[in-house]
């Protein structure tokens with residue numbers, strides 16, 4: 001079962017993007033269709049769309065943005081909360097984060113960000129689709 005449709009259903013641009021880098025609270029996007037999305041930095045780090053992270057997620061069937069599971073009985077390793085050191089815009093279509101764990105391979109396109117929007121409305125939609133596929 002593919003976890004994520006590779007062709008985005010909603011090719012939509014943001015009307016405004018706010019990155020709260022100093023406050024560390026994440027990013028807010030208001031889309032041209034009026035929808036608003038809020039992403040925490042931890043969510044975005046766990047949703048990194050690069051081939052490396054995507055591969056790791058696929059292996060354990062983790063959804064983008066879902067935190068990695070700690071194996072039963074294993075001690076959780078201490079990890080500093082994910083925070084970008086810097087954020088740059090890539091052309092007109094994406095954001096690129098340079099994370100505090102030195103990872104910067106993920107290009108977060110608007111289409112991808114909209115696809116993984118964690119709000120109740122959107123994630124509810126994704127879940128009902130998963131149910132339908134079963």
Ligand SMILES: [Zn+2]
Nearest residue numbers: 048050053106
């Ligand atoms: Zn990555």
Ligand SMILES: [Zn+2]
Nearest residue numbers: 117119121122
């Ligand atoms: Zn949403």
